[in-house]
Amino acid sequence: MRVADLAIIGAGPTGLEAAAGAARAGLSAVVLEAGAVAQHVHTWRWVRLFSPFELNAGPAGLGLLRGRGVRLPAPEAILTGEELRTRYLLPLAAAVRSSIEIREGARVRDVARADRLKGEALGSVARADRPFRLLVEENGAETEVFARAVFDCSGTWGQPGWAGPGGAPARGERAARRAIEYHLPDPLGAQRDRYAGRRTLLLGAGHSAATTAVALAALARVIPGTRFTWASRRVSDVPLRPIDEDPLPERAELTRRANAVAVGAAPRLRVAPRGQAPRRQANLRAGSSTSNWRSPGPCGTTTSTASWPASAMSPTTGCTGNSRSTPATPPSVRWASRRPSVRRGATGRPTA
CATH class of the missing domain: 3.50.50.60 (FAD/NAD(P)-binding domain)
Incomplete structure (x- = not known):
């Protein structure tokens, strides 16, 4: 031997x-x-x-x-x-x-x-x-x-966490996995067709979520009908907390750009104040918000997205902004009213 x-x-x-x-x-x-x-x-x-x-x-x-x-x-x-x-x-x-x-x-x-x-x-x-x-x-x-x-040294990139309470799968999440992207998507490149002209729910408040939000906002500026909701459990005026005297200028710039997207600098971003939920939340296979990530990604933390046609889901109650209006500044970037205890974001496609 x-x-x-x-x-x-x-x-x-x-x-x-x-x-x-x-x-x-x-x-x-x-x-x-x-x-x-x-x-x-x-x-x-x-x-x-x-x-x-x-x-x-x-x-x-x-x-x-x-x-x-x-x-x-x-x-x-x-x-x-x-x-x-x-x-x-x-x-x-x-x-x-x-x-x-x-x-x-x-x-x-x-x-x-x-x-x-x-x-x-x-x-x-x-x-x-x-x-x-x-x-x-x-x-x-x-x-x-x-x-x-x-x-x-296998890492965690190949083992993403679930979206439900305690890091377990949310109800229906496993059945909806084909509609979920658990890692950094490429909305401006190879995956453009998946996100262009569609509505996406982006979950997370880390730097991978920030990277995705900036990319989706750029796509929304040039492709009509492209919309996304950015959700997070974090209670804050902005999704990412800036680091004082950040020694990494690139990280500081990403934080600035992503927070600018969340407070209304980019069109077609839909946000909901804490405590308000989508009208059709019951029809989502898996939907909630996330922070407290379990596995780091290349930019700090990973994120999850899911997309569906822009007409497939009713506008979010209490939200502003769609393809014909500019979003107002939300008190925080939130999406769920039931305050699900989740780790790592994911969502599913509406059943109707």
Whole structure:
């Protein structure tokens, strides 16, 4: 039985940094990636990061690439997801492969101590001496990998939270998942047709929600009938609280632009004061508001959106703004009257 020093689950930025560190330390290691290297970064490739390159790269990875003469972005460079992937993560993976095995398409299904049940010999040396057994699904078959230590670097991007109370699914949410986008959408690019001329409910008060709100507002300016409601549990005059003397100018600018959208600088934004609900709320498969995110996205926190034809839902009670009017400043960006306790936003398509 071959036992590696380290098994690393995930070949994203954190997993690759861990692999570079293992290579530097002379450890035997294997990286198990369910998809492709940096695949999640590729899914938000158009997004411009608000943190500079030096905050998105680790010392082990930088040292490995510099030692090979790879030309890297400037420390202060602001990259898109695709630039981070092609200029740093993919070269890093190529360099790591010289001494560390990276297995793409290898999904880890379970991790446990070899030959020990989870309640056996707890805290004993005998248990600690046994390696970990990883059950791996690869190429339609199951294999085993054994390692003395395991790093779970799979992240949370592929495991979005639900919209219901306590982080559980809201009623009907699972049935409506095809209408829900749990990650950053691309309304101005590849997903333009999904959002143009349609009505969208955007949930969340993090920077990913802010990124989406700015994009939807830009789309609404040029495509008639494009409308969206931005909802959040946060009780505030603006969705995002500005950070005093924010050291990241790009983040400060995103906050400013998103808050300007919420207070009425952009057309066709529909908002509802706290305590007022859509007339047809009962017909929504899953609808509420969110903050207190569980998994970070590339811009800070992830968000959720759902779209349907603009005529499919009645105007929100107490809201101002539609395709023919300009929204007034709301006391806060809210949508639900029943105050559902939710984490992570999602919604569904009206049934009628």
